[in-house]
Amino acid sequence: MGLVDSEMETLIRSDYAEGFVTQIESDTLPPGLDESVIRTISSRKQEPEWMLEKRLAAYQFWLNMQEPDWATIRHPPIDFNGISYYSSPKKKPQLDSLDEVDPELLATYEKLGIPLEEQKALAGVAVDAVFDSVSVATTFRESLSEAGVIFCSMSEAIREYPSLVQQYMGTVVPHKDNFFAALNSAVFSDGTFVYIPRGVKCPMELSTYFRINEANTGQFERTLIIAEEGSQVSYLEGCTAPMRDENQLHAAVVELVALEDARIKYSTVQNWYPGDNQGRGGIYNFVTKRGDCRGDRSRISWTQVETGSAVTWKYPSCILRGKNSVGEFYSVAVTKGLQQADTGTKMIHIGENSHSTIVSKGISAMQGSNAYRGLVRVAAKAENARNHTQCDSLLIGDQCAAHTFPYIEVKNPTARVEHEATTSKVSEDQLFYCRQRGLTEENAVSMIVNGFCKEVFNELPMEFAVEAQKLLAVSLEGAVG
Amino acid sequence: MLSIKNLKASVDGKAILNGIDLEVNAGEVHAIMGPNGSGKSTLAHILSGRDGYTVNDGEVHYLGQNLLDLETEARAHRGIFLAMQYPVELPGVNNMTFLRESMNAIRKARGEAEIDAVSFMKQVRHRAKQVKLDEKLLKRSVNTGFSGGEKKRNEILQMMMLEPQLAILDETDSGLDIDALRTVADGVNLLRSPDRALIVVTHYQRLLDYIEPDFVHVLASGRVIRSGGKALALELEEKGYEWLQEGAVA
Numbered sequence: 234m235g236l237v238d239s240e241m242e243t244l245i246r247s248d249y250a251e252g253f254v255t256q257i258e259s260d261t262l263p264p265g266l267d268e269s270v271i272r273t274i275s276s277r278k279q280e281p282e283w284m285l286e287k288r289l290a291a292y293q294f295w296l297n298m299q300e301p302d303w304a305t306i307r308h309p310p311i312d313f314n315g316i317s318y319y320s321s322p323k324k325k326p327q328l329d330s331l332d333e334v335d336p337e338l339l340a341t342y343e344k345l346g347i348p349l350e351e352q353k354a355l356a357g358v359a360v361d362a363v364f365d366s367v368s369v370a371t372t373f374r375e376s377l378s379e380a381g382v383i384f385c386s387m388s389e390a391i392r393e394y395p396s397l398v399q400q401y402m403g404t405v406v407p408h409k410d411n412f413f414a415a416l417n418s419a420v421f422s423d424g425t426f427v428y429i430p431r432g433v434k435c436p437m438e439l440s441t442y443f444r445i446n447e448a449n450t451g452q453f454e455r456t457l458i459i460a461e462e463g464s465q466v467s468y469l470e471g472c473t474a475p476m477r478d479e480n481q482l483h484a485a486v487v488e489l490v491a492l493e494d495a496r497i498k499y500s501t502v503q504n505w506y507p508g509d510n511q512g513r514g515g516i517y518n519f520v521t522k523r524g525d526c527r528g529d530r531s532r533i534s535w536t537q538v539e540t541g542s543a544v545t546w547k548y549p550s551c552i553l554r555g556k557n558s559v560g561e562f563y564s565v566a567v568t569k570g571l572q573q574a575d576t577g578t579k580m581i582h583i584g585e586n587s588h589s590t591i592v593s594k595g596i597s598a599m600q601g602s603n604a605y606r607g608l609v610r611v612a613a614k615a616e617n618a619r620n621h622t623q624c625d626s627l628l629i630g631d632q633c634a635a636h637t638f639p640y641i642e643v644k645n646p647t648a649r650v651e652h653e654a655t656t657s658k659v660s661e662d663q664l665f666y667c668r669q670r671g672l673t674e675e676n677a678v679s680m681i682v683n684g685f686c687k688e689v690f691n692e693l694p695m696e697f698a699v700e701a702q703k704l705l706a707v708s709l710e711g712a713v714g
Numbered sequence: 715m716l717s718i719k720n721l722k723a724s725v726d727g728k729a730i731l732n733g734i735d736l737e738v739n740a741g742e743v744h745a746i747m748g749p750n751g752s753g754k755s756t757l758a759h760i761l762s763g764r765d766g767y768t769v770n771d772g773e774v775h776y777l778g779q780n781l782l783d784l785e786t787e788a789r790a791h792r793g794i795f796l797a798m799q800y801p802v803e804l805p806g807v808n809n810m811t812f813l814r815e816s817m818n819a820i821r822k823a824r825g826e827a828e829i830d831a832v833s834f835m836k837q838v839r840h841r842a843k844q845v846k847l848d849e850k851l852l853k854r855s856v857n858t859g860f861s862g863g864e865k866k867r868n869e870i871l872q873m874m875m876l877e878p879q880l881a882i883l884d885e886t887d888s889g890l891d892i893d894a895l896r897t898v899a900d901g902v903n904l905l906r907s908p909d910r911a912l913i914v915v916t917h918y919q920r921l922l923d924y925i926e927p928d929f930v931h932v933l934a935s936g937r938v939i940r941s942g943g944k945a946l947a948l949e950l951e952e953k954g955y956e957w958l959q960e961g962a963v964a
Binding site: 660661662663665666667668669670671672673674676680681683684686687688 | 812
């Protein structure tokens with residue numbers, strides 16, 4: 234095993250390929266947080282008074298909150314006054330055409346392999362790129378607007394569609410929900426707003442790429458997706474960030490609302506800078522994602538592939554309020570080096586005959602620590618609720634850790650809740666078998682790991698599935714033996 | 715093709731092979747027999763490059779190269795194939811994808827072009843029929859939930875597809891009923907050719923009723939204690955291993 238471990242070590246250590254910094258002038262607030270900062274953010278974004286009030290209320294509430302400490306993650310204390318809460322590219326372009334976008338920004342996206350050009354149209358993907366805090370380019374607005382779909386930045390939505398934003402924002406994740414949600418509600422910079430009208434099937438996959446670029450800039454995304462009765466939408470979110478020495482805090486809030494017979498599919502591939510081999514740098518990712526299956530027969534599906542960040546704290550959840558509503562959670566979380574992930578989901582069954590499925594695949598390599606934390610709650614009124622949870626951990630090497638924390642609360646005797654959990658290792662027998670068939674150790678590992686994650690990858694839109702597989706291969710390069 | 719001289723090897727300090735000598739030429743089929751613990755499987759593992767064995771002495775040359783210097787996958791690239799006694803399950807890894815990746819890895823290492831999807835499919839269907847492997851199993855995960863017989867058929871399928879120079883079958887007959895044994899043997903016989911060598915490791919003589927060896931070697935305590943023709947296997951069947959082991963001591 235000794236030899237195997239050192240081989241594994243070299244295999245795992247692959248440099249972060251997305252580490253570069255774009256030279257672009259920024260308009261950045263000095264670090265620190267108080268009411269005046271919030272007023273500045275709000276006024277720079279030309280927000281209406283009601284939005285400012287919402288922010289201030291959240292801020293006041295946050296001031297009296299404690300950072301949560303129950304997750305199996307360890308990190309130095311976060312200095313919330315050491316962070317700048319606003320950064321926007323100075324040359325703010327008009328959104329009409331890509332030609333007006335700063336070429337430096339476009340070059341950055343090129344390096345990341347994000348084609349903002351028309352090829353995306355052929356691929357059927359519209360892109361709303363978020364660079365630091367301000368959306369700089371939006372494409373395919375027209376074909377979307379023909380269908381009546383609203384797909385724009387949150388700032389724009391606040392100005393252009395205030396009644397929709399007021400009606401729904403904070404109804405799924407209120408600012409009182411948790412520490413990071415409160416912080417986000419106070420200082421959120423920008424994000425994405427999606428509205429699918431009644432009966433409309435969104436004509437293309439919606440996709441956003443996030444990128445944190447400014448040193449010391451916290452990024453606080455705010456996303457709201459509303460699917461009206463009988464509508465359908467699939468939203469893809471992909472993230473990478475350049476290499477940085479200091480830890481960067483990311484505390485996003487995502488709210489999904491599915492009305493009667495509506496379907497929302499939300500997929501994430503997250504590849505933020507995980508920090509170096511000593512654990513320096515890396516993104517702290519504290520995210521609150523929640524979907525509300527408000528209408529009968531509505532369905533919300535979360536799929537996530539988490540390979541980046543130094544610390545991940547994330548529980549995309551479903552509130553199954555509608556009768557016969559369906560919630561799904563498919564997750565692959567990879568931790569290597571000193572990465573830590575505490576992730577899982579919450580399925581809250583309130584409606585009759587509501588069903589939920591949880592498939593969680595945790596992969597730990599080197600000294601990585603991976604925890605699945607999942608809550609399945611069946612309320613007293615939820616007749617015939619059903620949940621199936623499958624929670625598998627794969628260990629690579631003998632210094633990593635996997636934890637499983639299932640919480641099950643059932644208040645209705647007709648409920649059926651199943652929990653299956655397995656822990657396995659990439660075995661020497663498997664590696665020998667593959668190598669004897671001519672595969673390198675690296676390919677063998679990548680194949681075995683991809684096999685392990687297959688059920689989740691199958692849930693991703695095709696384009697993302699390929700990307701996710703590649704990402705996994707890159708993440709685990711040098712990870713095994 | 716393969717030349718083993720005075721091979722001595724141990725596991726965790728325990729000597730398993732105590733000086734093996736063996737010459738295998740292209741076109742030959744060698745049977746290696748012997749009681750449990752005689753070192754048959756260890757020999758197969760060392761030849762195919764499995765970790766965990768220490769070679770203490772001796773040499774192994776394969777196609778003019780020092781075999782022991784080569785990585786496991788490099789040996790596969792040079793045409794060594796081991797049909798395993800206990801084929802491993804690879805959950806979630808599609809059987810056909812695995813086989814294709816394997817073929818292409820080997821082709822790539824040899825500087826050959828990858829096999830195109832159409833001819834691959836044709837070939838794999840044809841070979842699956844020959845080893846009577848249900849086509850459904852091609853679409854499942856590698857060996858996952860396969861019966862013992864299905865796993866062995868799958869090994870032979872892989873062997874036929876990869877067309878090795880030197881195929882080593884490690885107790886491929888164990889756990890097979892007579893029909894499966896016959897099918898597996900038929901597959902192996904199809905591969906017999908003047909430029910290919912086979913080493914069949916087995917405990918029982920019955921496999922050799924179907925795969926007729928040119929040479930039979932009997933291993934005991936990590937040594938070849940007797941070599942002969944096909945008749946030796948029959949003699950063993952009749953008299954058991956003790957007869958030879960006693961002879962060796964005497």
